[in-house]
Each structure stands twice: as C-alpha cells, then as structure tokens.
Amino acid sequence: MTREISDSEAARHREKMVNRKSVQDAEVAEKTIEKGLLMVNTGPGKGKSTAAFGLALRMLGTGRRVGIVQFIKGAWSTGEQQALTIFGDRVEWRTMGEGFTWDTQDLKRDLAAATKAWDEAKMLMADETIGLLVLDELNIALRYDYLDLTEVVATLQSRRPDLHIIVTGRNAKPPLIEAADMVTEMTLVKHHFKAGVKAQSGIEY
Amino acid sequence: MTREISDSEAARHREKMVNRKSVQDAEVAEKTIEKGLLMVNTGPGKGKSTAAFGLALRMLGTGRRVGIVQFIKGAWSTGEQQALTIFGDRVEWRTMGEGFTWDTQDLKRDLAAATKAWDEAKMLMADETIGLLVLDELNIALRYDYLDLTEVVATLQSRRPDLHIIVTGRNAKPPLIEAADMVTEMTLVKHHFKAGVKAQSGIEY
Structure with a gap:
C-alpha cells in the first residue's frame, strides 16, 4: 500500500x-x-468541557496547578474528576452545581x-499557585441570569x-466573547444519539 | 448582586x-x-487534539486503558504526554511523526x-485491553495521501x-465523516495569535 515517490517529486516537496x-x-x-489568556469554548457541539479538561492535563504536564469550578454538572461524578484525583492537591476541584436545572427543578x-x-x-x-482556571458551564449560569454578566x-x-x-458552555454571551483572547465554537456535524446510541461510560461521563 | 426570586417565579420555573x-x-x-464509537474532531479551530486527550482522561477515570498514536506532532514533547506518564502503562503512547512536514522537509x-x-x-x-484509541492528526496523513484512505x-x-x-486533524475526508458515529467541527471565532500573542507552555504545548 505504500506510495511510490520519485526523486523529482521528493525534490519539489523539499523546496516547497x-x-x-x-x-x-x-x-x-x-x-x-x-x-494569561481568557479562552471560551462554546457552540452546540461536543468537546467544550472535554477540551478544557485536556488543557488542564497539558497545564499539569508543565508542573503547574489547575483550578476547576463546575457550575452545573455537579450531580454526576465524571470520569475526568476520577482520573484527576491521581494528581492529588495539584488540582483544586469545586463542584457547586447540583445538576441540570431540570433535575433540581428549584430556581432558588x-x-x-x-x-x-x-x-x-x-x-x-486569587490563588497565585494556579496556572489555569477552568470555569466549566459558566456560560449556562450566565445564560439563565444566575450571575451578573457585567x-x-x-x-x-x-x-x-x-x-x-x-x-x-453553549451560548456564550457577546460581552464575554468580546473580552476573550480566544473563542472556539464547537459545531455538531453528526451525533450518535440521533442513531439511538446511549450515553456510555468513558465517553459521555 | 444576588437576584431576587418571587414565589410565583419559582413555581413557574418548577412546573417548566x-x-x-x-x-x-x-x-x-x-x-x-x-x-464502540468512531469519532472525528475536525475543523480549523483549536481543541481538536485537546478534546481527544480530555476524552482519554475520562476513559482513564473509568479504569480502562487508552492508546494514543501521534501521526504528526512527534517532534515536540507535549504537556499532555508528560502529564499522562502519571498513569504508567495504562496509556500506550506511540509517537511516529517527526514533526510538521515543513520541519522534516522530507516526503519519503x-x-x-x-x-x-x-x-x-x-x-x-487488536489489543483488547484498550477502551479508547486516539489517532491524533490522522486526518493530516490522509490529506497528504500518506495513507490509503479506503x-x-x-x-x-x-x-x-x-x-x-x-x-x-483538520480537513477530515468525506468518507471518514460518512463512516463516523460522531463528528465535531471546531471553528475559530477568535484567536490570540492574531493579536501577537506567542505559543505558551501549558496552553499550546
């Protein structure tokens, strides 16, 4: 299956x-x-939180500490949270949200x-030992006006x-996008849920 | 700053x-x-590989093993790779690419x-102990016809x-998208490189 490459093709490639x-x-x-960058992962696609946890992993690889605040998903213990316990006190994890708003059913x-x-x-x-702070699903809290955007x-x-x-979090507010150094929109091209596949351990949670 | 919520607003929220x-x-x-899902992270935005490493972290959190093959970025030792060493032989890491094609300048x-x-x-x-396989930047190898797409x-x-x-990897080939269960396109809304910010440790590598 290996492609043949002529000497002239190799030479043209090298010059280019x-x-x-x-x-x-x-x-x-x-x-x-x-x-220090302000980054936003938004959009309806997958990978917003997952990419943030990947970034946390990268930061931990450089020896620095990471803070993670979960604004919404606290109700379920995620695989990431379990995996990150291996880094001990180099990860400061704060889970505040008690689940999605349709689970709590309690606005207050x-x-x-x-x-x-x-x-x-x-x-x-304010903790100067922290190199990266992940504010997971903060966009959702802002979208429902749980916090003052300004x-x-x-x-x-x-x-x-x-x-x-x-x-x-999806639906990042325009003033946050304006303030950010980097904004990535995750777009859903195709999703297996539509084909009846359920949420699976290690993938969705 | 805390928003006031009336009893009637709380009740309407609950019903909804x-x-x-x-x-x-x-x-x-x-x-x-x-x-087992076939997933693709593509598009010009950030977070394609980072989200894949986040998924690896989640899978490790469930106790399963992860395989990672880097098709292109091998030239630089990344923070993720350093961080994942903490999981020992639960991560099988294979770095094959020797850097971007403009670094090697050698098509063969x-x-x-x-x-x-x-x-x-x-x-x-073929290794049945592995629950998730990350094929990092495989799309690039396919784009340059280094491998047979079919x-x-x-x-x-x-x-x-x-x-x-x-x-x-960006520019996922249509037959791969067709075959996949889930495809996410990462779109760049805003990037700090445009503002003269350099690649920084813990963020870009």
Whole structure:
C-alpha cells in the first residue's frame, strides 16, 4: 500500500517545505507577547468541557496547578474528576452545581449554587499557585441570569497577568466573547444519539 | 448582586422543569444501543487534539486503558504526554511523526513515519485491553495521501464492537465523516495569535 515517490517529486516537496518553513518561522518570530489568556469554548457541539479538561492535563504536564469550578454538572461524578484525583492537591476541584436545572427543578437553589460557584472561582483566581482556571458551564449560569454578566466579565478581565482562564458552555454571551483572547465554537456535524446510541461510560461521563 | 426570586417565579420555573425532565427522560429511554464509537474532531479551530486527550482522561477515570498514536506532532514533547506518564502503562503512547512536514522537509520520511504510525494503530486496535484509541492528526496523513484512505476507513469500520476510536486533524475526508458515529467541527471565532500573542507552555504545548 505504500506510495511510490520519485526523486523529482521528493525534490519539489523539499523546496516547497523550505519556503513554507521560512514563512512559518517569520510568523512565529512576530509573536512575542506572553499573557494569561481568557479562552471560551462554546457552540452546540461536543468537546467544550472535554477540551478544557485536556488543557488542564497539558497545564499539569508543565508542573503547574489547575483550578476547576463546575457550575452545573455537579450531580454526576465524571470520569475526568476520577482520573484527576491521581494528581492529588495539584488540582483544586469545586463542584457547586447540583445538576441540570431540570433535575433540581428549584430556581432558588440553582441560583444559590451558581453564586457559590462564582465565589469559589474568585477565590481560585486569587490563588497565585494556579496556572489555569477552568470555569466549566459558566456560560449556562450566565445564560439563565444566575450571575451578573457585567460583574463576571469585569472580574475575568481583571485577572492577574499570568493566569489562564477557560470558560465553557453553549451560548456564550457577546460581552464575554468580546473580552476573550480566544473563542472556539464547537459545531455538531453528526451525533450518535440521533442513531439511538446511549450515553456510555468513558465517553459521555 | 444576588437576584431576587418571587414565589410565583419559582413555581413557574418548577412546573417548566418538571415538564422538561419528562421529555429528557423519555429521550434517554429511547437510546439503548451500546457500541464502540468512531469519532472525528475536525475543523480549523483549536481543541481538536485537546478534546481527544480530555476524552482519554475520562476513559482513564473509568479504569480502562487508552492508546494514543501521534501521526504528526512527534517532534515536540507535549504537556499532555508528560502529564499522562502519571498513569504508567495504562496509556500506550506511540509517537511516529517527526514533526510538521515543513520541519522534516522530507516526503519519503513523512510517508514512512505515517505508515509506521498506521501499523502501530492497527496493533493497538487488536489489543483488547484498550477502551479508547486516539489517532491524533490522522486526518493530516490522509490529506497528504500518506495513507490509503479506503484501507484506513475500512479498517476503522471493522474495529471490535467495544472499541472507541477518536480521529483528529483538520480537513477530515468525506468518507471518514460518512463512516463516523460522531463528528465535531471546531471553528475559530477568535484567536490570540492574531493579536501577537506567542505559543505558551501549558496552553499550546
């Protein structure tokens, strides 16, 4: 199955890649700013929280500590949470939400949980040993007006210069997108739930 | 800052959520199939590989083993790879690619690396102790015709029934999308590189 490559094809490829490498190097050289980023993973697709946990893993790989605040999904113990216990006190995990709003069915309790989660987030923002803070499903709490959008965005913008923050959840509010350094929209192209496949351990939770 | 909620607002919310919960429960009950999924993270945005590593973390949290084959990014040791060493032999990591094609500048070497990576992938597919296989940047190897698309798709489709596979990389080929159970497109809404921010440890690598 291995493709045959002629010497002339190999030579053309090399020339093209030498040029591409110069362009690439020049682009990298232009970028000199180092700063704590405000990142947002939003959109209706999968992978918003999962990518944030992947980023947490990467940060842990560099030896720094990570804070995670779950605004909504607290009702179910996730595989990620279980896996991250191996890192001990290098991960500060705060689960405040007691489940989706259709599980609690209690607006006052949802609002109190969101407020408590936001208080924890602010405490973790002040902890200088933390390199990355994951605010999981904060967008949902903002969407239902459980928190004051203006205060939240202003607080995130006034983070210390070396703190990276990633916010997840669908329907990110425009002022948060405006304030962010990086925004990724996860779009659903195809989903197995439509084909009757159920949520499975290790994949959905 | 805490929002005031009247008793009538709380009651309306409760009624709405009770209804929503019934709909939700009925939808969940309809989904009964369990199967190893073929998943694809594609698109120009961030988070394709990161979400796959997050999924690996989730699978590790359930106690199962994970295989990871890197088709392209092998040249740089990533934070994820460092972090995952904590899980010991529960993670089978195979790095075959020697870097981006503009770094190697050698088409024959790139092709040989991709072929070797695909051979490793097939070996890991046969390992029944593995619950999730991450084929990182396989889409890039397919895009450059380093591997035979028809063979790759057929092999992925004939995976054992309990093996989950996730393929990453931009420009996923249509036959792979067709064969997949779940496809997520990561779209770039905003990126800090445009503002001159450089790649930083713990975020980009």
